[in-house]
Amino acid sequence: MMDSFEALRTISRHRGNAIVVATMTSHFEWPQVSTCPDLDLVDSGAMGKDSSVGLGLALAMPDKKVIVLDGDGSLLMNLGSLVTIANMAPKNFIHFLFENRVYRTTGGQPIPALGKLSFAGLAAGAGYPNVHVFEDLKSLEEGIGDVMKSNGPTFVCVKVAPGTKKPSYPIVRTADIVPGFRAALRKG
Secondary structure (H helix, E strand, C coil): CECHHHHHHHHHHHCCCCEEEECCHHHHHHHHHCCCHHHEEECCCCCCCHHHHHHHHHHHCCCCCEEEEEEHHHHHCCCHHHHHHHHHCCCCEEEEEEECCEEHHHCCEECCCCCCCCHHHHHHHHCCCEEEEECCHHHHHHHHHHHHHCCCCEEEEEEECCCCCCCCCCCCCHHHHHHHHHHHHHHC
């Protein structure tokens, strides 16, 4: 298992000019490592919805890579999005799932079906053509280039250590970043 912050740092180094939609723990950590903050939609309070938001962006902007940074507890609230994403098949869509097996932002309570489900199996069963699992930072660093080059939709399960505390970074309010995000999207 790896540290979520280090995994995000690796993703940031390889994102290029991709749009990034981040929620839950990534909502706190991503702004600390992002290389293109104007192209980030850091979504507070949208647990379970960012895969759908990312899908909408990927469909609206097919020439722009869209990366979703999701949590396992968050995805459990909207599993139907996996089928919808696979059905719409956006080639520019990469869905990173941070599997820490807990609801970190609310105190570390275990997610339902802990140890009984495979998120990679759910994505593959839903029809994602590309599914990857990374259990340590070295394998993520070795495989991220191929992930970023793949024609999506692509699902990437990143196994990270469980946290029991909300990260100490400041909250980025979605309403505060939307104007800059819209302006960056208009620029292309």
